[in-house]
Amino acid sequence: MSPPELGEGGGRGRRARRASPGPEGGDRSPPPPPGSCEESLRYVYEYLDGELDSATSARIDEHLRTCRRCYPHFNFERLFLDYLREKGLQARHAEELMRKVRERLRALE
Amino acid sequence: MSPPQGPVTGDDEKQREFEEEALVHLDALYGLALRLTGGDEPRAQDLVQDSILKAYRSWDHFETGTNCRAWLMTILRNTFINDFRRRKGRPDDVEFEDVAERPSSSSLYEADPEGTIFERIIDEQVIAAIEGLPEEFRVPVVLADLEGLSYQEVSELMGIPVGTVKSRLFRARKRLQETLYQYALEMGYIR
Numbered sequence: 318m319s320p321p322e323l324g325e326g327g328g329r330g331r332r333a334r335r336a337s338p339g340p341e342g343g344d345r346s347p348p349p350p351p352g353s354c355e356e357s358l359r360y361v362y363e364y365l366d367g368e369l370d371s372a373t374s375a376r377i378d379e380h381l382r383t384c385r386r387c388y389p390h391f392n393f394e395r396l397f398l399d400y401l402r403e404k405g406l407q408a409r410h411a412e413e414l415m416r417k418v419r420e421r422l423r424a425l426e
Numbered sequence: 427m428s429p430p431q432g433p434v435t436g437d438d439e440k441q442r443e444f445e446e447e448a449l450v451h452l453d454a455l456y457g458l459a460l461r462l463t464g465g466d467e468p469r470a471q472d473l474v475q476d477s478i479l480k481a482y483r484s485w486d487h488f489e490t491g492t493n494c495r496a497w498l499m500t501i502l503r504n505t506f507i508n509d510f511r512r513r514k515g516r517p518d519d520v521e522f523e524d525v526a527e528r529p530s531s532s533s534l535y536e537a538d539p540e541g542t543i544f545e546r547i548i549d550e551q552v553i554a555a556i557e558g559l560p561e562e563f564r565v566p567v568v569l570a571d572l573e574g575l576s577y578q579e580v581s582e583l584m585g586i587p588v589g590t591v592k593s594r595l596f597r598a599r600k601r602l603q604e605t606l607y608q609y610a611l612e613m614g615y616i617r
Contacts, residue, residue: 362592362595362596362599363592366570366576366577368576368577389539389540390535390539393535393540394535396544397541397603400541400544401556401567401571402571402572402574404549405461405552405568406454406572407457407549407553408453408456408457409453409456409457409460410453411452411453411474414452414456414471414475415452417475418475418478419445419449421475421478421479422441422444422478422479
């Protein structure tokens, strides 16, 4: 199944791309070979979160176009993150709270 | 009907406007407050009330026509975060957490690589899974995954390094996947 539906750069269109390269913070391990499965799998979340620099991101795009092993993994993680985003912030009916809030607002007068 | 007598600035008018534009978002604010507090209803209600009162006091500074919901969510988020940081005291300058964790395949991925489970699990279960995370994992998930903030923004809000944000998000997401995997097993969606 290809081409990937992940979209160029992977970021799910919700954040500005960061300018700094992917590995930062206390990442003490050596950088993986560019264009490898190892590189793609290391940065799966940063890629999907739109937090990678454009060069690394483009390299992963390219890798995902051809790698049968990495693509399903990325696709799964993207579905998972979309699912969280879609379901996670659900509101809860707050009639009782609305009553309290109105009372407090009136008391301000 | 008589023409309006100059600008209406009375408290009644302000309250009416506030109800129409701001209070309609109360359910959404409560949802966010519940996620942030891990489903602690009394605390979430206090948080919403404090945020609403703050918003009301600054209502004159709110620019009509801009996104009121986003403005209210920001006030609530900042109110929560101020309290969070006060409770945590001074943030550690260096938190030694291994950010080089590999995105090892979760059991959920192995059992259901196509992610069909996401269409079957009921909403209450994912919400319970999020609210059940320990606070240090839950807050980054709410801020980054639900609200869409960047690693940098989460780092600044929480007072932790970007590398720690990454590491906590990674671990939180894997925990959520494990929890969903358990639900899915219980429900017989996967074997």
